[in-house]
Amino acid sequence: MISKVKNAMSNLVGGMMPHGHHHHNHHSGGGQNSGQEGLPHRFPYGRPDFLDLTPELLQYSTEHASRPVVTLKRGTRLPWGAGYAEAINAGKSMLNEDQASCEKLFVRKPSSKHRNSTLVDDNGDNTGIPLHFWGVFDGHAGSGAAIMASKLLHRIIRDGLGEICHLLENPNSAPPICLAKNGSPFQTEAKKGGTQDSGEDADAVCDASVRFHMEKVVSLESLVMGVIETAFKQMDDLIEKEKTSYAISGGCCALAVVYLMGKLYVANAGDSRAIIIRNNEVIPMTNEFTPESERQRLQYLGFLRPELLGNEFTHIEFPRRIQHSELGKKMLYRDHTMTGWAYKTIVEDDLKFPLIYGEGKKARVMATIGVTRGLGDHDLKVYNSNIYIKPFLSCVPEVKVYNLDENKHGPDDVLVMGTDGLWDVTTDKEVAEAVSNYLSRCDPSDPMRYTLAAQELLMRSRGVLKERGWRLPNEKLGSGDDITVFIIPLAGHESET
Amino acid sequence: MISKVKNAMSNLVGGMMPHGHHHHNHHSGGGQNSGQEGLPHRFPYGRPDFLDLTPELLQYSTEHASRPVVTLKRGTRLPWGAGYAEAINAGKSMLNEDQASCEKLFVRKPSSKHRNSTLVDDNGDNTGIPLHFWGVFDGHAGSGAAIMASKLLHRIIRDGLGEICHLLENPNSAPPICLAKNGSPFQTEAKKGGTQDSGEDADAVCDASVRFHMEKVVSLESLVMGVIETAFKQMDDLIEKEKTSYAISGGCCALAVVYLMGKLYVANAGDSRAIIIRNNEVIPMTNEFTPESERQRLQYLGFLRPELLGNEFTHIEFPRRIQHSELGKKMLYRDHTMTGWAYKTIVEDDLKFPLIYGEGKKARVMATIGVTRGLGDHDLKVYNSNIYIKPFLSCVPEVKVYNLDENKHGPDDVLVMGTDGLWDVTTDKEVAEAVSNYLSRCDPSDPMRYTLAAQELLMRSRGVLKERGWRLPNEKLGSGDDITVFIIPLAGHESET
16 A cells, blocks of 8 residues: 555564564654554564565565566465465555465364364364455555454454354354354243333334344345454454554555355455456446545544544545635535535634545545555554544445355456555456456466466556656556455356365 | 324324314323424415415315325426326325425525525516426425425525525636635635644645645536535524424425536435436436435444433344343344444343334334434434434435436436335336336327326325225235325426526
């Protein structure tokens, strides 16, 4: 994520330096990581395990001058034969703040042995319901949160699904509304328990048959969605908790694709993006969460909880900063209820800086951050202030479901997921065309075809280095950001699950 | 709006009874209109002026047994030759709580004469920018708010547009960001006024050229949207203000269609609906705002401001009421951040009634109201409590724009707008088919064709009275609600504007 957080003091943070060579905050008053000096890193800096980089290659992958495209080695096979490629940014941070993970796991009932030690490895035990996971994590202000999420989020999801494993094993019966402590459905008898109704409610339901009538039926699918949403919150809480013992720098956008029992669940918190390409057509699987797309939610919070604005910001949006000489004049504005604009007479309070300011990729929350959902950022403050950004950020993803088994797919039908470095300079349609063209020219039996397509996509967005910077074939500026891409084929996975 | 507000005490409220015969609240503790006994009505009960009903016909229009379909008289012509039809409910309230308006107005600079007397009639002065208005107002718990909105909302919109009349007259230049008191663009000189920047902001804009670069360009269209959004708020404020002097019962959903300078602005606050039918295809122009569609906004407010829940409600949603015997068990829930469901251990606080409860047409906010946007309802409380509903309701519409001039329309291309009585039993597609079929069989030169089509639609949703109630041709239950429909032709209005 490029310059998504102002004040570049944290850009050079990472675990690559030997312990003891810790960074200084360039500004003592605010920013990330305050109080973390001297703590060990939770996970050392590195690239995804599946790349299997030697120390030499790891160093090579950080060359800002050449920005090498790093792909899967020939011979390495990711689940479903998915393709992968990445490249570092053009110099905005020393290390690649994108991270990625790809795992095949197994959902099992929590065993008594592991009840108090979650997040364990599968240790080669291949019993249970298979679960496939692909994630991209676009870090900002350091790579600590992104690395930690890439190591743990899939395990948290697996463990959450383990808790409802007995329900997943009966996919044809709707999940019970109420469970006893042992996990079995709990039924109260008719009439029993109706006495707590205090009489103020004409609709109070005192009768089991009426109650049944009033019950919402919750699908197994929405239970899986709930597990994924909850897992993102648990991941965020874990980062906060472990920050007391470890240096975990920055925050990250998180985009996760989960395959379980015939369905793909695409969960997005941030401005990464996933699309499905089917028959050369694009099916968008994510929305981006930015100061612009979440303006009204953020303004509403600022309106209801003005103390969070620290007397420095106003929840009202103006098209530009107001000058003191404009007091008493009328200026265009909009509040949390409005989509259109109207004029208001400027009062003293309007001279504060707008909570949401700027347009497009330059839009910022409290002049600080350009993305409104993700993990981490617990210490992030407005520069030189004690105003925390975190209350305005959400760690909850939007989850969309794609029923893989209900659709037919050919070998060129894929899901493409990538960080904003990819999408900022290449549209959905251009991505779809490039991938479809590339795959159709490729030997269908080449196990590298999806990785080669990912490499092709990556080159398209990065461009080549010319005198005037990284340029695309059309001479437009390429992406100077970190770029990470998975291409996941949608056909032919039945044999391995 | 049928049984959209619980506790039918206010259903028989209206201005039709001679003054002095005022209703009693059936419950002294809560509900609407408390303290309004003895106040005169703001407007007497009636049907839209353009129907020109005699007292006899007005009485006839309230026959619940026959539910006569009331349409425009032959010879009455609404702007653009729009068609109209309405029918009263099957008995849930004495009077028809739907209201409607249709007006041609003119947008002018506010004259010094009228500066302090807004909301005046046009008095036959046909200078200015023509403005067309169609509105449907679906009242609940009385018809006072709906009647008042049908009389005044269009004038508030016209007056709001009058304030920006000088900008509308120059449609090719973007609205200035800042206006002096006399309405002319206000420009501060370069550098001037930069001194108030207190230095805490690295991006502080001290230079006019940079400032210019940071300015958002706001379109005239979004300014018109802002006027309409603001007008709904002003209408709502006016109802609140005048309730101190008049009896204005209940609240209402408001759906307004505004035609100005080649564009249709469709503004919806509530669960009425508008669609455009073009070439037999449906273009939805509204979203409905209900406890289900706005669940997360309402839960978020309840989460941030728990005092609004009065210790009686919980912002967490459960699929049914929880019984005391279920304490300590696990139950499905979702909070304001979730779309999926998860299990939580039930604690004492979860025994409170859910803020959002029920499904579909039966979903309610605090067991009271089934719609979450609209005008009025300032006194509405949870039955037998002092908990106000109004903080959870929004009076702000969602505005969608349709560029009429940029599309070609035939005589069968129309906008259909109606209250939920129409749409509850007839889908968009069925409405489009019925209208298209009817119009294609109609003499294109018959000035009544759109009214006859509206009548046809209305009959389709009301059904006919059989032994087992109002039934549709397929024997399904017809709508027992008040029903109101406008059909607005989209072609051929150029000659009259």
